[in-house]
Amino acid sequence: MRYLPVFLDLQGRRALVLGGGDVAERKADALRRAGAVVELAARFDPALLQGCAVAIGADAGEAELAALSAAAQAAGIPVNVVDRPALCSFITPSVIDRDPLLVAVSTGGAAPVLARLVRARIEALIPPAWGRLAALADSLKMEVRRALPDTVQRRRVLERTLGGRVADLVFAGQDDAARDEMRREVAAARDGADGAAAGIVYLVGAGPGAADLLTLRAHRLMGEADVIVHDARVTGEILDMARRDAERVLAGGEAAALLVRLGREGRKVVRLRRAPASGRDAEADALEAAGIACEVVPGA
Numbered sequence: 001m002r003y004l005p006v007f008l009d010l011q012g013r014r015a016l017v018l019g020g021g022d023v024a025e026r027k028a029d030a031l032r033r034a035g036a037v038v039e040l041a042a043r044f045d046p047a048l049l050q051g052c053a054v055a056i057g058a059d060a061g062e063a064e065l066a067a068l069s070a071a072a073q074a075a076g077i078p079v080n081v082v083d084r085p086a087l088c089s090f091i092t093p094s095v096i097d098r099d100p101l102l103v104a105v106s107t108g109g110a111a112p113v114l115a116r117l118v119r120a121r122i123e124a125l126i127p128p129a130w131g132r133l134a135a136l137a138d139s140l141k142m143e144v145r146r147a148l149p150d151t152v153q154r155r156r157v158l159e160r161t162l163g164g165r166v167a168d169l170v171f172a173g174q175d176d177a178a179r180d181e182m183r184r185e186v187a188a189a190r191d192g193a194d195g196a197a198a199g200i201v202y203l204v205g206a207g208p209g210a211a212d213l214l215t216l217r218a219h220r221l222m223g224e225a226d227v228i229v230h231d232a233r234v235t236g237e238i239l240d241m242a243r244r245d246a247e248r249v250l251a252g253g254e255a256a257a258l259l260v261r262l263g264r265e266g267r268k269v270v271r272l273r274r275a276p277a278s279g280r281d282a283e284a285d286a287l288e289a290a291g292i293a294c295e296v297v298p299g300a
Contacts, residue, residue: 002108003091008078011035013053018068019060027056030092044068049075057081072226085109094119098131100138100172133170134177140182147190151267152226157189171232199263200293205283206230206272210239217297222246223282225270227262229255233274242270257287263292 015036017028028038032055041048044064049055055072057065057079069087072079081087081241082138093106094115103122107115139157148154161167161182170223187193202221207213221239222228225249230239239248251271262269271283 003106003257005093005104005106006090007102007104008034008054010053012037014039014051016041016048016055016068017058017273018042018048018050018055018059018064021059024056024058024060027058027082031056044071046071049077052077057080057084057087057124089226095125096126096130098134101126101134102130126139127171129171130145132175133162133167136166136170136175136178140186143183146185147186153189155226156256156268157186161185199266199268200295201269201273201287202262202295202297203273204297206238206274208274209219211235213242215243215298219268220299222272224268226267227260227269228270228272229262230272231274234272238272241244256283258291259283259294260286260292263287263290264293 007277010031011034013036015031015038015238017024017031017038017040020040022041028042033061036053042060042273044060044067046067049071052072055068055077056082057068060068063086065081065084069081069084069089070080073089078090079088080092085091091106091109096103096105096113096119103119103126105119105122138217144154144158148157161295166178166182166185169175169181187292202219202225206218222242225242225246226247228239228242228249229249231251238281243300251258255271259269259271284296
């Protein structure tokens, strides 16, 4: 990964756009939508960078753009010069805007048209109502944290609510009912009315080792799991599909006992194995004997 994806908070901060024409106007408009105070300039002067949070160059002379890039980078100010990768310290991705939900797509400058095609596909999967769902979750965030201080329990409740009836109500335009439903579910979890957290183990076959051969279900489970227990032969490319804060554990000779322990702790576990997961085996038998829910999931 050459570029680190970052979202800048530009509310009320100065941004410089050097150049004129349609491209410069589009860049200035995007910065304004992000809350920046934009200054447009036709010629570069180092004084223009004073107090700037970001600088963008477009439709200006090569010497002007080079001067902007050098001065901004010397001052530690992020700078992007349109279609000049060598002059950039950051790149601008294609964005799906479902404020406050944002999805950014980039090919690192390798194929911008491809990034736009991917963005179009993602936009079809994320209707505007997802922004309202994100806003609802944000408005109740501190309330939920106070009610459910345990991070594992809180994540489990949020996954259930934001992926279930609460989301359905938002998508149906019933935002107030969705808020009430979310509060009910959080209160039930706080009071123990929804039962103790039950662990579950998914025995997932990682296939021959290529991440793009994993099934969509295997991808989704890895993104939801609290713990990934994996064989040494499972590739880093596949492990990178897991949620970033998921615990990763290399399976040893006592893998079955480890899975039972994690299940009893109420964890959601994905057990990744290079050999295709199918049928019954010692790990599945141990989990069943311990009363831990488990499911065999073909991963590729």
